[in-house]
Amino acid sequence: MERRLIPVSLDNYKPLREIVFEALREAIINGTLEPGERLMEIQLAEEMGVSRTPVREAIRKLELEGFVVMVPRKGAYVAGLSMKDIADVFEIRTALESLAAGLAAERITEEELENLERLLVKIGECVQANDLDKLIEVDTEFHDVLFKATRNERLVQIISNLREQIQRFRTTSLASPGRMKYALEEHKKIVEAVSERNVELAQKLAAEHIENAENIMLNVLREKREGKGFKPAE
Structure with a gap:
């Protein structure tokens, strides 16, 4: 064997x-x-x-x-991954997370804002230590705080239904060289927009954050398929 x-x-x-x-x-x-x-x-x-x-x-x-x-x-x-699988999930996730960030900018509490700031510090520590597993855990918590801040239980439930796919994509995206550092900067900008109650900017930044993750994910799959014989389902 x-x-x-x-x-x-x-x-x-x-x-x-x-x-x-x-x-x-x-x-x-x-x-x-x-x-x-x-x-x-x-x-x-x-x-x-x-x-x-x-x-x-x-x-x-x-x-x-x-x-x-x-x-x-x-x-x-x-589990198989196709380019269409990724595009479909990220298309939905971009819309949902953009909506969530906008609602959070309107409805977030000071306590939740402080929690996001603490999580940014933790994410920075994970980046410095290059601790991917811990980063995924904290990144998931960061997004969960934003979702809760929407005060929209239906939206939170819909996003939760995508958790399995999102978690796999999150892991693959953040594992890409350099992505952890850029993701941290994107998180900081989102928190700043939310804290300033800038709905449109929060939506825009959240959408860009997810789109960047999608591009990373697609590039990783292409490289694996071309360089290592990796063949996701089409």
Whole structure:
């Protein structure tokens, strides 16, 4: 059997299931595990030097985040990504996040603004430390605060329905070299517009932020497809 995954390192404070999850997620993002590929628990466990239990738990979490799909009576497969999938999700996300930023500029509380400022500091720390996993966590929290500030529960629910796809795209986009730093600057501008209650500017900046993420995502997929034989579904 050809070994593609390296054994996990236990020199880490994180639980084993988290280490395995992060390793599998990275393998999916970088194309080692390709879209449409079946994930065999025994094989993955052997390659990574662990038992099947943390692999099974990691696969379940990957399914929740949109990286894996479960096919009845067949098993787990790496979720496919097509250019149209990406365009469709980002088209919706651009409209929703632009609307959310505009509503937040009208309705956000001082406490929520202060929370956003604190999160900007945390994002900056993640960028300095080059800590992608923590950055994704804080970035997700940042957007959640903005969504809550809209005072529109229906809008929050609609955005939540896209969470799995958004999370996968967020991970791939932020992992691109240099993207973390630019994303931080985009976040700062959005917070400034929201704090100034500038609805139109907040909408514009939010739309640009998502469009930039989409361009990064599409470029990453093109590079993987052309450079590594990466073949997303068309």
